[in-house]
């Protein structure tokens with residue numbers, strides 16, 4: 001069975017189901033995010049990218065897509081909701097990956113694990129300073145590893161790991177939770 005091709009309400013690109021944000025109208029006619037992509041009724045799709053999502057509530061894109069007057073709750077809707085959702089998912093997945101032994105934190109620990117080839121990708125906090133960020137960037141390049149920016153700041157990263165102390169870098173090894181986290185980090189990065 002082939003899925004009908006959806007196109008972005010803003011830029012008109014053809015979208016696959018899992019790379020789109022689906023919007024439906026609630027009974028009052030207000031737009032809502034269809035998180036699982038399964039709500040019935042007419043839907044509109046949008047690229048999961050900052051540029052298209054920021055334009056979605058402007059210039060009548062929603063009204064055109066639904067062929068009726070649709071007013072969004074705010075000019076930047078649905079960005080705040082998507083960012084909050086992704087932050088929450090990142091927090092959960094970081095906690096789970098840590099408990100499953102797929103993730104370690106702290107500069108020295110991560111540096112040591114990099115030396116052992118344990119690390120598959122690196123994560124930095126949203127508030128890491130430019131000089132520390134460039135050190136880790138260089139370290140990632142040297143090891144041919146990806147360095148992803150989390151939506152969480154170092155205090156929140158520490159919190160996700162159940163620690164009082166802030167954490168500005170994480171090392172993640174291969175595993176099922178690490179794979180889900182990588183996906184969520186990429187979705188988060190597309191929003192910033």
Ligand SMILES: [Zn+2]
Pocket residue numbers: 008009010011012013046047052
């Ligand atoms: Zn688009």
